[in-house]
Amino acid sequence: MEEVPTTVLCSERCHLGEGPTYDVATDTAWWFDILERRLFEARLDSGRITIHSLGVMGSALGRIDTHRQLLVADDGLYIRDTADGRMALYRSLEADNVATRSNDARVHPSGTFWIGTMGRQAERGLGAIYALHGGELSRLYGNVTIPNAICFSPDGTIGYFADTGENVLFRVDLDAATGLPQAEPTVLVTRRSGGGIDGAVVDADGLIWNARWGGGCIDVYSPQGEHLRSLRVPARQSSCPAFIGQDFSRLLATSAWQGMADDAKRADPDHGRTFVLEVAARGRPEPDVKLATD
Structure with a gap:
């Protein structure tokens, strides 16, 4: 296990910290x-952190433009x-199914x-992965237990995603122009022990940085x-990374206390x-989400 200089960005404890992203602008x-x-909103230049209460169970967001975000919720x-x-x-999004909620998400370069x-209780096979393309949602994969590690190669030709319930990381060939699959997924990594494959992000060299839940x-x-x-990571239940800073050289990592006894x-x-x-x-910046009117 490699040790690198690490600081606490926010000492407020998250029940289930997830979905980090960074707006370089x-x-x-x-x-x-x-x-x-x-x-959570953290202004890195000043260190000011603001916590916004939501009326929904949000899990991820993408930047639309300077003034708007697309927030993923249950x-x-x-x-x-x-x-x-x-x-x-x-x-x-699955609004008629009270048993499910959103989880991991990321924007493709397109x-x-x-x-x-x-599933809200991580019920086996109850989840799915969707793509919002051209303003319309389409279901890409079903029978997923805990979708995680959604991320993409810098050129957009490869997609990655995990089912933490199976502890498998998949890769799939994509159309770089649309971000949609062109083939069936194949297994890239299988973890047998030592924690679960959780959130991930890809750097400018195509390397996959993956949080290991339960592995710290x-x-x-x-x-x-x-x-x-x-x-x-100084917390056992590390959950998801994001590149931050004007040069994207640092890594933000969220964590959680979900399911932990005293x-x-x-x-x-x-x-x-x-x-x-x-x-x-x-690292590299996150792409903006394109809506139907873009």
């Missing part, structure tokens, strides 16, 4: 506490105004948004699935906190 990091319906996709926090429903859903680390894989590094929390004093790892990465 405003030097702002965003992430969610899914179960507590909170959205009943649909919402356009959120960053100035005042007002939200308007854009598309429903502007297509991949979004995962899962970020694993780095090559596009061929070779394990290259493991970087320690003795496990005592043994893991930084549980649920949000961290910055000085990894000297060659």
Whole structure:
């Protein structure tokens, strides 16, 4: 396990910290506490952190433009105004199924948004992965237990996603212009022990940076699935990374205390906190979401 300089970005504990992203234009990091319906906003230049209460169970977001975000929630996709926090429903997402909620999501270089859903109690096979393309949602994959690690190669020709319930990371060939699959997924990585394959992001060199739930680390894989590094995170239930900073060289990592007994929390004093790892990465900015009117 490799140790790198690490600081606590936010000491507020997240029940289920997830969905981090970074807006380079405003030097702002965003992430969610899914179960507590909170959205965190961290201005990196000043260190000011604002916690927004949501009326929905948000799990991820993508930037539309300077003033708007597309927020993924348990009943649909919402356009959120960053100035005042007002939200308007854009598309429903499994709103008729009270047993499911949204989970991991990420924007493809083309502007297509991949979004995962899962059972609220992680029921086996209850989730799915969708793509928002041209303003319309289409179901890409079903029978998913816990969708995670949605991310894409820099040129948009390869997509990755995991089912944490199976502890498998998949790769799939994509149309770079649309972000939609051109072939069936194949298994890239299977983890047998030591924690679960959770959220992930791809750097400018195509390396996959993957949080290991229960393993307290970020694993780095090559596009061929070779394990290259493991970087320690100070919380056992590390959940998702995002590149931050004007040069995208640092890594934000969320964590969670979901399901932890009191003795496990005592043994893991930084549980649920949000961290910055000085990894000297060659990260890259997140693409903007393209809506039907773009």
